[in-house]
Amino acid sequence: MxxxxxxxxxxxxxxxxxxxxxxxxxxxxxxxxxxxxxxxxxxxxxxxxxxxxxxxxxxxxxxxxxxxxxxxxxxxxxxxxxxxxxxxxxxxxxxxxxxxxxxxxxxxxxxxxxxxxxxxxxxxxxxxxxDYLPPLDDMGNVYDYAGYNLHVCMVCDGYEMTDKKCGFFAGSEAAIEEMVFNLSWFTPYITIFTHGVFTVSESLKTKLREHGYPLIETPIQQFLGKNHQMTGVELTDGTIIELETGLISMGxxxxxxxxxxxxxxxxxxxxxxxxxxxxxxxxxxxxxxxxxxxxxxxxxxxxxxxxxxxxxxxxxxxxxxxxxxxxxxxxxxxx
Missing domain, CATH: 3.50.50.60 (FAD/NAD(P)-binding domain)
Structure with missing residues (x-):
C-alpha cells in the first residue's frame, strides 16, 4: 500500500x-x-x-x-x-x-x-x-555528466574507463593516495584535479610526477561535453583539458x-x-x-x-x- x-x-x-x-x-x-x-x-x-x-x-x-x-x-x-x-x-x-x-x-x-x-x-x-560532487557554481553542469561517463565508483565502473583519458576529481590528499594508483590498473592516462580545495604534499607530488600523472590545482570552471558525455574541463584561468571519462572521489x-x-x-x-x-x-x-x-x-x-x-x-x-x-x-x- x-x-x-x-x-x-x-x-x-x-x-x-x-x-x-x-x-x-x-x-x-x-x-x-x-x-x-x-x-x-x-x-x-x-x-x-x-x-x-x-x-x-x-x-x-x-x-x-x-x-x-x-x-x-x-x-x-x-x-x-x-x-x-x-x-x-x-x-x-x-x-x-x-x-x-x-x-x-x-x-x-x-x-x-x-x-x-x-x-x-x-x-x-x-x-x-x-556522494559529494565537485562544487561548481552551476551544479546542473555536474549533473549533466554524473552517472554517465563521470563515475563515482571505481569498482563498479573501472572497466568503463579502460585506457581512456581520465580525470580524477579528488576531495583530499588521502583520496589521491588511496585511489589513483589503483585506478591505474584500468588506465594510466590519469590527470588529478584538486579544484583548489586542499594542498598536496611535496612527497605526493613527487610520487605523481614519477608516474607521469599531471596534477591540476587550479579550480574548475565547468565540465565540457554534449549529450551527457563529458569531453573535458575548462579551468577558471580559461585552460581546457581534454578528457574521455572521469572518476569523482570527493567523499x-x-x-x-x-x-x-x-x-x-x-x-x-x-x-x-x-x-x-x-x-x-x-x-x-x-x-x-x-x-x-x-x-x-x-x-x-x-x-x-x-x-x-x-x-x-x-x-x-x-x-x-x-x-x-x-x-x-x-x-x-x-x-
Missing part, C-alpha cells in the same frame, strides 16, 4: 514486523523477501537513492547493460507493492529504541509537512550514502543520523555487522552502503535477502510450528 499524508493515519497503530529505512535496491530486495515470508513491512524512502541516477547498470547480472538504475528501482517497487508491502515517501528524523519496539519518527511531505511515528519489532537501515555522507541515539558498533563511518547483516544491536540490521563491504547494487540486493531471512528465521523460531488443528487428539471437528 502506498502511504501518504492522506491515509497514513490508519497505519499508525500497527506494529510492523520490520521497518526498512531506504527504498533502494537493498531495501526493496529485503521488503520483497519479508512479504514473501508473510511478515509485515514498511519501507520509508527519502527518494533519489544512489542508484537512481546511475544511467547504465553494466554489472548487474541478467540485466541489459544499458538498464538505468531508476528502471531497476521502479520494477522493484512494483514487485514489492504486488506483495502488499507498505511504502511511504518520507524523511526519517529519529529512531527510538523502546525495548520491545522501535519508534520511527518521520517527516512526510516537502511542503506543509507533517510528522508521524511508526513502530516495528525490527529495524533495517538501508539508507545508503550520498560521501552516510545517511544514518537517525541512528545517533542508539549505540551501534562502527568501523570508520560504516556499521559493523555479522554475516547476516545484523548490527551490534540484536534487532537492528544494516544493508548496502551503510555496512562494511563493497558499495555495489547487486551486493545491496543480496544483503537485503540475507537480512530478511535472518529476521524470518528468528520470528519463526519464536512463534513455533503451526499445528494442523483438525488432526490433534480430541479436536472438535465440525462437519
Amino acid at each position: 502506498q502511504l501518504s499524508k492522506n491515509n497514513l493515519q490508519e497505519k499508525l497503530d500497527q506494529i510492523y514486523d520490520v521497518i526498512l529505512i531506504g527504498g533502494g535496491a537493498g531495501g526493496l530486495s529485503a521488503g520483497i523477501y519479508l512479504q514473501r515470508y508473510r511478515l509485515s513491512s514498511l519501507i520509508i524512502d527519502k527518494g533519489k537513492a544512489r542508484s537512481f541516477w546511475m544511467q547504465e547498470l553494466h554489472n548487474y547480472l541478467g540485466l541489459p547493460p544499458d538498464t538505468p538504475g531508476r528502471v531497476l528501482l521502479q520494477r522493484g517497487k512494483e514487485h514489492y507493492a504486488s506483495l502488499d508491502g507498505d511504502f511511504l515517501n518520507g524523511f526519517v528524523e529519529e529512531v527510538v529504541d523502546e525495548g520491545e519496539t522501535f519508534a520511527v519518527k518521520v517527516k512526510v511531505g516537502r511542503q506543509n509537512s507533517i510528522e508521524a511515528v511508526f513502530r516495528a519489532k525490527y529495524l533495517m537501515a538501508a539508507s545508503g550514502i550520498i 560521501s555522507r552516510y545517511h544514518n543520523t537517525y541512528l545517533k541515539g542508539i549505540n551501534l558498533e562502527l568501523q570508520g563511518n560504516n556499521l559493523v555487522t555479522d554475516k547476516m547483516c545484523r548490527t551490534s544491536h540484536p534487532k537492528i540490521f544494516a544493508i548496502g552502503d551503510l555496512k562494511l563491504g563493497l558499495n555495489q547494487v547487486i551486493i545491496a540486493a543480496g544483503d537485503g535477502a540475507l537480512a530478511a531471512t535472518a529476521i524470518w528465521r528468528e520470528i519463526r523460531r519464536e512463534t513455533g510450528a503451526r499445528p494442523w488443528v483438525e488432526n490433534l487428539p480430541n479436536s472438535a471437528i465440525k462437519c
Whole structure:
C-alpha cells in the first residue's frame, strides 16, 4: 500500500514486523523477501537513492547493460507493492529504541509537512550514502555528466574507463593516495584535479610526477561535453583539458543520523555487522552502503535477502510450528 499524508493515519497503530529505512535496491530486495515470508513491512524512502541516477547498470547480472538504475528501482517497487508491502515517501528524523519496539519518527511531505511515528519489532537501515560532487557554481553542469561517463565508483565502473583519458576529481590528499594508483590498473592516462580545495604534499607530488600523472590545482570552471558525455574541463584561468571519462572521489555522507541515539558498533563511518547483516544491536540490521563491504547494487540486493531471512528465521523460531488443528487428539471437528 502506498502511504501518504492522506491515509497514513490508519497505519499508525500497527506494529510492523520490520521497518526498512531506504527504498533502494537493498531495501526493496529485503521488503520483497519479508512479504514473501508473510511478515509485515514498511519501507520509508527519502527518494533519489544512489542508484537512481546511475544511467547504465553494466554489472548487474541478467540485466541489459544499458538498464538505468531508476528502471531497476521502479520494477522493484512494483514487485514489492504486488506483495502488499507498505511504502511511504518520507524523511526519517529519529529512531527510538523502546525495548520491545522501535519508534520511527518521520517527516512526510516537502511542503506543509507533517510528522508521524511508526513502530516495528525490527529495524533495517538501508539508507545508503550520498556522494559529494565537485562544487561548481552551476551544479546542473555536474549533473549533466554524473552517472554517465563521470563515475563515482571505481569498482563498479573501472572497466568503463579502460585506457581512456581520465580525470580524477579528488576531495583530499588521502583520496589521491588511496585511489589513483589503483585506478591505474584500468588506465594510466590519469590527470588529478584538486579544484583548489586542499594542498598536496611535496612527497605526493613527487610520487605523481614519477608516474607521469599531471596534477591540476587550479579550480574548475565547468565540465565540457554534449549529450551527457563529458569531453573535458575548462579551468577558471580559461585552460581546457581534454578528457574521455572521469572518476569523482570527493567523499560521501552516510545517511544514518537517525541512528545517533542508539549505540551501534562502527568501523570508520560504516556499521559493523555479522554475516547476516545484523548490527551490534540484536534487532537492528544494516544493508548496502551503510555496512562494511563493497558499495555495489547487486551486493545491496543480496544483503537485503540475507537480512530478511535472518529476521524470518528468528520470528519463526519464536512463534513455533503451526499445528494442523483438525488432526490433534480430541479436536472438535465440525462437519
